[in-house]
Amino acid sequence: MSAIELDGISKRFRGRGGEVQALDALSLEIPRGGVFGLLGPNGAGKSTLLRIITGLVHQDQGSVRLLGEAAGPAARRRLGALIDAPIFYPFLTARELLTALALTSHVASDPLPLLQRVGLAEAAERRIGGFSLCMKHRLGIAAALLGNPEIIILDEPTNGLDPEGMLEMRGLLCDLAERDGITVLLSSHLLDEVERVCDHVAILRRGRLAAQGKVSELLHSDRLWLDARPTGPVLARLGTRGAPEGTGVVAQIGRDEAPGLIAALVADGVAIHEARWLRADLEEIFFAETRETP
Secondary structure (H helix, E strand, C coil): CCCEEEEEEEEEEEECCEEEEEEEEEEEEECCCCEEEEECCCCCCHHHHHHHHHCCCCCCEEEEEECCEECCHHHHCCEEEECCCCCCCCCCEHHHHHHHHHHHHCCCCCHHHHHHHCCCHHHCCCEHHHCCHHHHHHHHHHHHCCCCCCEEEEECCCCCCCHHHHHHHHHHHHHHHHCCCCEEEEECCCHHHHHHHCCEEEEEECCEEEEEEEHHHHCCCCEEEEEEECCHHHHHHHHHHEEEECCEEEEECCHHHHHHHHHHHHHCCCEEEEEEECCCCHHHHHHHHHCCCC
């Protein structure tokens, strides 16, 4: 069973400049467990999609299912979310805020274990107005965890954080998925962070799905770089599947072909100083899928 199933989601907004198609018959399946990243340039529909999943915006067409149930008040009680920047009453303490949110949400929850879970136990009695941005993000995640949700949705959880804050947030998100078994769905424009923390990603372009899959599969490459000397025999053997790159040669071959190629080159008298697979990065894939063509 998937955590979230989206089938044919469309949403159109009316503005001063006319109608805008935010989402266009988008279908997507988000597996249970792990961290799922939602990527796309500004205006791709990421925030609209998160708002539809959480019930803040209603789609024009299509359906949403959460943990096998049609999305509605009952199903969404199994969902926690932090949409947009975390903004709280500055005069409340962290403990007071979570207590108030638990009461208004009609859930029984002790705030202290939640604060401990996100690394804010020592700040439980401090006023939120004195919190750093990273602490506010952590408090927002604690609020999203009220009611023991099976899915949490986070919109730009590392936005504005310094490198140390991003490292802490990355560790927290991975821990929630791995230790607690919570499905984490996040949107982000920080491709390097997404590559580090996410198991799966989906890339949106103009409200449609441009690419999706496991990060490990998307980044898989069949390009072998060889520091081989001399390079002439290497290029001759590879033909159109070889090209010079830097001080070596790149071979477009399958992984099962690599041992035979290296053995043949050594037999030809070529010295192999280094052989390594070139790895694609998420930024390269992102721009390939979202770049506008003239």
